[in-house]
Each structure stands twice: as C-alpha cells, then as structure tokens.
Amino acid sequence: MTLDDLKQLIIVDGEWAWVLQVFVVVFGVLLLNFILRRMLNRLHQQLSRTKTPWDDALIDAARRPLSWLVWIVGLAFAIEIVRDVSGLALFEIVSPLRDVGVVACLTWFLIRFISSAENNLVSLKTTDGKAFDRTTMDAIAKLLRASVVITAALVTMQTLGFSISGVLAFGGIGGIAVGFAAKDLLANFFGGLMIYLDRPFAVGDWIRSPDRDIEGTVEKIGWRLTCIRTFDKRPLYLPNNIFTTIAVENPSRMSHRRIYETIGVRYDDAAHLSNIVDDVKQMLIEHAEIDTDQTMIVNFNKFAPSSLDFFVYTFTHTTNWVRYHEIKHEVLLKIYDIVTGYGAEVAFPTSTVHIPETIPLPPDTRAASAD
Secondary structure, eight states: OOHHHHHHHTOOOSTTHHHHHHHHHHHHHHHHHHHHHHHHHHHHHHHTTSSOHHHHHHHHHHHHHHHHHHHHHHHHHHHHHHHHHHOOGGGGGHHHHHHHHHHHHHHHHHHHHHHHHHHHHHHSBOTTSOBOOHHHHHHHHHHHHHHHHHHHHHHHHHHTTOOHHHHHHHHHHHHHHHHHHTHHHHHHHHHHHHHHHHOSOOTTOEEEETTTTEEEEEEEEOSSEEEEEOTTSOEEEEEGGGGGTSOOBOGGGOSOEEEEEEEEEOGGGGGGHHHHHHHHHHHHHHOTTBOTTSOOEEEEEEEOSSOEEEEEEEEESOOOHHHHHHHHHHHHHHHHHHHHHTTOOBOOOOOOOOOOSOOOOOHHHHHHHHO
16 A cells, blocks of 8 residues: 555545544554554563573664654655645655654664673573683674764765765775874773683683783773773773773683792701691692692702792692682691691891800900909
C-alpha cells in the first residue's frame, strides 16, 4: 500500500478534514508505539531465559530506535497531509529529513547492538571456561562502530543530494593536509592500533615502565589515550604513541614470583652453617607453596664483615601480590627458627676492638692520671 492509498483511506470532506486526518495519524503512531513496547517487553522476557547473548542484545538495541522510527515516519506522514492542504514550500524539506531520520535510527540501532553484544560477550565464558579477551572485544567494537558511523554519514550525504565520489576525492586531498596538521593525533591513533595488535598489555593488567615513572592498572585503552590507575588511585592519562618509544613491563603476566633473600649468621656459629643451609633447603622442598620445578638455590656465598652469608633463591606457585608476601613471611620465619634451633643467631653489624693488656703512656699523661 502506497502513501497516496493511505491518504485516500482517511480523506474526509470538509474544510477541516485535514485536522481529523492528522489526529488519526498521531493516534495511530501512539497506538503502534504502545503495541510495539508491549511486544518487545514480552519478547525480552522470553529471550532472557536463553543462553544466547545475541537475541538479548538485538531486543535491547531495537527498543528506543524502533520507537523513534515510528514517530519519525508517522509525523512525516502527518506533515505531508498539512503540506497538501497548505501548499507551503517549506514542507518540501520533510521528505529528505524523514530519510535522514530513518538512516539515523538505523545507525543508532546498530551502535546499540554492537555495544550490547560487546558487554554480553565480555561477561560470557567460552567452552573451556575462559572469558573473552576484553581488550580484543573493545578494539573490534570500536572498529565496527566507526564503520557504521562512516557508512551512515556517506548514505546521509547521498540522500541529501551530495555526490559521494566528490566527497571522497575532496577527503583524499584534504586528508593530506589534515595529516600534517594532526600528526600527533595520528601517531596516537596508530599507537593505539599497535597496542590492540601487539597486545603488550590488556585492560586490567598491572604494568610499569623502567624508562618512565609509570606504574598502575590499565583501566581503558582508547584510540588516543590510555588510562592507567596508579596505586594511589589517581588516573594517569598517557598518549598512545608513548608506548612505541618506552619499555613496558607487565607483571600481571608473570608465571611465578621470586623469593631472593640473603641471611647472615655469626662467625661464632660457623660450625652449624652447613646444617642450617641443608635444613633450609629441605624446608623449601617440602613447602606446598614453593615450586620445586623452578630454580632453587640455598648456598653459602660470602664472608661478610660481620657475618657468614647464605642466600635463598626460589619461586612461589602464586603470582598474587598479597599471597606472595604471606608465603615469604612464613618462609623467613621458618628460616629464623632453623637458625635459632641450632643455638645460632642471625648476625647484625658489629665491631670488635682489641685493647692490649698494657698501654705505654707518656710521662705527662701518667702524672695527670695519677692526680
């Protein structure tokens, strides 16, 4: 049924017939919106029971754009009725605006669908129990949204009568000038693209740089800036191109944490040093939180000025920072118990002064001492 057929169905004779026609159109839009809202709500309740994330994202994305689409088409129809009656040239703009509104609603729906699907997929577990990579999903979603917006802009220009080929040719020439003027912006854009491709870190990772005073948890990776939350809870915003020139360390991806400590015992306890070292190594082998498949060294290695030093070099299973310190705390206390168990002591810096039995003094000094 064409637009002219719909108009013929609601034609009423009389001078004010167009008012009734407009009223019928507006009432029909309200009724259709009400029916669509009820249908979508009921459909959403049914689909929310399924495990598929796509149907929920589709319904959530379609709610508001579909309602606006009904209003745009309905009001455009009503305004065309008024235009036919009044004959004003001003209403000629309604048709292209309606087409632009339809494109805008479709674009809005696609962007909402991409965002909803991204959120659903990030929270969804794969078949092997792992979550989807948040950084990869963010990059794909941004590329899809950019593609939708660019396509919508070109379709809108074509709808309004602009030549797309001319726009693209102008964009190619203007892009060169913009590239020189915004080289830092483009450097940040490609820096962000390299982060997404190389993936030296992801959202949620703890990173730091030995070249710069940068350390914290990655909160967001944008096309221009990366936001890092430092350990004092302050946001740090860094241009993406900085990561192409500095070294970045990612402690979040370490496989183990290392315990590397040097312990010194007194020279008076040298006879017990070999047994102490053997017992400490056996304690580490039997410790449930120590990974014996990794390098483990417990050896005497230095005659220090005030102590005989042996060092402990081993790795924990956990990479959690808090748990690691709890294990290290327990290991050091057990080492202290082993040392004291042999009647030995952990050494601390001392100095020994040797004084001869007799010290010859000058005559004047002896007289002063006698007085």
